[in-house]
Amino acid sequence: MTAESERPEPEVADAPSETVEAEPAAQDEAASQAALAELKAQADANWDRYLRAAAETENVRKRAVRDVEHARKYALESFGSELLAVKDSLEIGLETGAEADADALREGSAATLKLLAVTLERFGVQEVDPAGEPFDPELHEAISMQPSADAEPGSVLSVMQKGYTLNDRLLRPARVIVAAELPAEADEK
Numbered sequence: 001m002t003a004e005s006e007r008p009e010p011e012v013a014d015a016p017s018e019t020v021e022a023e024p025a026a027q028d029e030a031a032s033q034a035a036l037a038e039l040k041a042q043a044d045a046n047w048d049r050y051l052r053a054a055a056e057t058e059n060v061r062k063r064a065v066r067d068v069e070h071a072r073k074y075a076l077e078s079f080g081s082e083l084l085a086v087k088d089s090l091e092i093g094l095e096t097g098a099e100a101d102a103d104a105l106r107e108g109s110a111a112t113l114k115l116l117a118v119t120l121e122r123f124g125v126q127e128v129d130p131a132g133e134p135f136d137p138e139l140h141e142a143i144s145m146q147p148s149a150d151a152e153p154g155s156v157l158s159v160m161q162k163g164y165t166l167n168d169r170l171l172r173p174a175r176v177i178v179a180a181e182l183p184a185e186a187d188e189k
Contacts, residue, residue, distance in 0.1 A: 078123075126166075132155060134156075153180055
């Protein structure tokens with residue numbers, strides 16, 4: 001044996017060790033691709049949910065607009081059908097008016113007025129007749145003031161036109177004459 005044969009051979013890098021280093025890089029790449037694909041799928045699912053929610057919101061908005069339009073258009077349907085009875089009563093009164101006497105016409109008119117009052121009350125229309133009550137500018141419209149010894153100043157002396165409310169909301173104020181204090185000269189006499 002020679003000295004050369006006793007010498008240890010230099011270590012040569014094994015090919016498998018290079019493959020081992022290349023495998024983690026490939027695994028990281030594969031993991032990145034899988035994570036990216038998962039995130040892409042999640043983004044697509046979120047986009048789909050967003051589009052569905054936006055479409056549902058638009059449908060709800062359209063339905064609400066349609067419901068409001070329908071309510072506005074047909075809100076008075078039952079009120080109108082109830083008023084038809086009043087109209088029918090007036091038409092019958094006019095048809096029979098030529099042959100009827102004054103008392104019969106007066107009774108028919110009173111019955112029609114009562115029918116109208118009942119119909120209005122059924123739908124929340126209340127009469128405002130403030131005779132003798134204190135003047136309330138929220139419900140009454142003063143058309144004049146008149147001195148009065150019988151009524152307290154600031155109270156409603158007489159009602160020229162009744163007012164009406166609809167479910168406690170003013171439709172028309174009562175037009176009234178308000179009692180004023182007597183002038184000082186009238187007190188001395």
